[in-house]
Amino acid sequence: MDHIKQDKLRASLSLDLDNEWSYLKIQGNSRWESLPTYFPVFIPYVLELFKRLQLNVTFFIVGQDLTIPENIPYLKKIIEEGHSVANHSMNHESWLSAYSEEQLFHEVYETDSLIRKHLECKPIGFRGPGYSWNPKLIRILREQNYVYDSSVLPTFIGPIARWYYFKKSGLGREEQKKRKNFFGKFSDGFKKNKPFHLNGDGRKLIEIPVTTMPVFRLPFHLSYLIYMHGYSPFLMNTYLEIVIRLCKTFRIEPNFLIHPLDLIGGDQLASLDFFPGMDIDSNKKTKVFYKVITTLQTHFRLMSLDSYVLELIAEGRMTID
Ligand SMILES: [Zn+2]
Numbered sequence: 001m002d003h004i005k006q007d008k009l010r011a012s013l014s015l016d017l018d019n020e021w022s023y024l025k026i027q028g029n030s031r032w033e034s035l036p037t038y039f040p041v042f043i044p045y046v047l048e049l050f051k052r053l054q055l056n057v058t059f060f061i062v063g064q065d066l067t068i069p070e071n072i073p074y075l076k077k078i079i080e081e082g083h084s085v086a087n088h089s090m091n092h093e094s095w096l097s098a099y100s101e102e103q104l105f106h107e108v109y110e111t112d113s114l115i116r117k118h119l120e121c122k123p124i125g126f127r128g129p130g131y132s133w134n135p136k137l138i139r140i141l142r143e144q145n146y147v148y149d150s151s152v153l154p155t156f157i158g159p160i161a162r163w164y165y166f167k168k169s170g171l172g173r174e175e176q177k178k179r180k181n182f183f184g185k186f187s188d189g190f191k192k193n194k195p196f197h198l199n200g201d202g203r204k205l206i207e208i209p210v211t212t213m214p215v216f217r218l219p220f221h222l223s224y225l226i227y228m229h230g231y232s233p234f235l236m237n238t239y240l241e242i243v244i245r246l247c248k249t250f251r252i253e254p255n256f257l258i259h260p261l262d263l264i265g266g267d268q269l270a271s272l273d274f275f276p277g278m279d280i281d282s283n284k285k286t287k288v289f290y291k292v293i294t295t296l297q298t299h300f301r302l303m304s305l306d307s308y309v310l311e312l313i314a315e316g317r318m319t320i321d
Helices: 002-007 020-027 028-035 039-052 063-067 069-080 101-119 137-143 158-168 171-177 186-189 222-231 232-247 283-298 304-316
Strands: 011-016 058-061 084-087 196-200 205-208 255-258 301-304
Touching: 011 222, 011 304, 039 069, 058 063, 063 101, 063 137, 063 283, 069 084, 069 101, 084 101, 084 304, 101 137, 137 186, 137 196, 137 205, 205 304, 222 255, 222 283, 232 283, 283 301, 301 304
Parallel strands: 011 058, 011 255, 011 301, 058 084
Antiparallel strands: 196 205
16 A cells, blocks of 8 residues: 555646736736735635645745735745745746846845745745746756746647737737747747756756646646636546546656636636636636646645655755755
8 A cells, every 4th residue: 555655646736926916917007017916815715725625835926026015924824824935036027038147136036035034934946937938047046046947838839829818918019029938939849848957057957847738748737727627627627637647657747837817716806807717706716626636636646846846856866966
């Protein structure tokens, strides 16, 4: 029995804590500049949900949110509930791939200092906004004692997702140009779907890509599953079963990504009710989440992304220098 338990693959969970203003910023809506926050509604809601499912999750936090005093007690609750926090950049700008070394340093360092100051812990993971990544990050992250990055989405459909997003948003040509790598490049589909080492300037960092469907490289994060569920619950269940089967065949331990709007609807966040998918109410989204999580639980040992990386290191499967 013990042997079977040991053999069970793991799956890691993380949530990108994009706030109300970052969603507005992504859309090119100038209302973002006053930094509206939905943490007082969202954080207690999501913590209760995770508690009921006994989940341990790594929350990727945007530094800018730690400059708003109103947010601090809510962010502290995440730590008090036993979850971990990681770095999701300072300004949540999806054109991070075009940043200079100095700008990148600022994006990582400012958030890191704010997390240490207000939440009294040291993040070990980083994720770029909108799957944007920059090779200069390897050295910058290692110098600040980061262990892993989790920005890569190995899918071919990034350019299609971007085209759709531009079409739906009110962004002008200049704004679109800035976001030209948003959702990644076609070649990202050839990147590894399993943890790998990134090497840069003699430094080594661990990359944990956001898992996509093995072989076909289609997205598998919660937003995509919710979207499918809108068409047909049967389609989503079948898709989920196929992804799980393929992951087990190829011994891929899924890195499962959650976004706030996957869990909460326009019924609770009226200010974002014009967003795609916000017409689905929170109850329905929660039901889909329960279904996905309980299915994953029967096949994998679920844990936070931070714990997963630390286990890989402890087992000697991944190393840092
Ligand atoms: Zn984000």
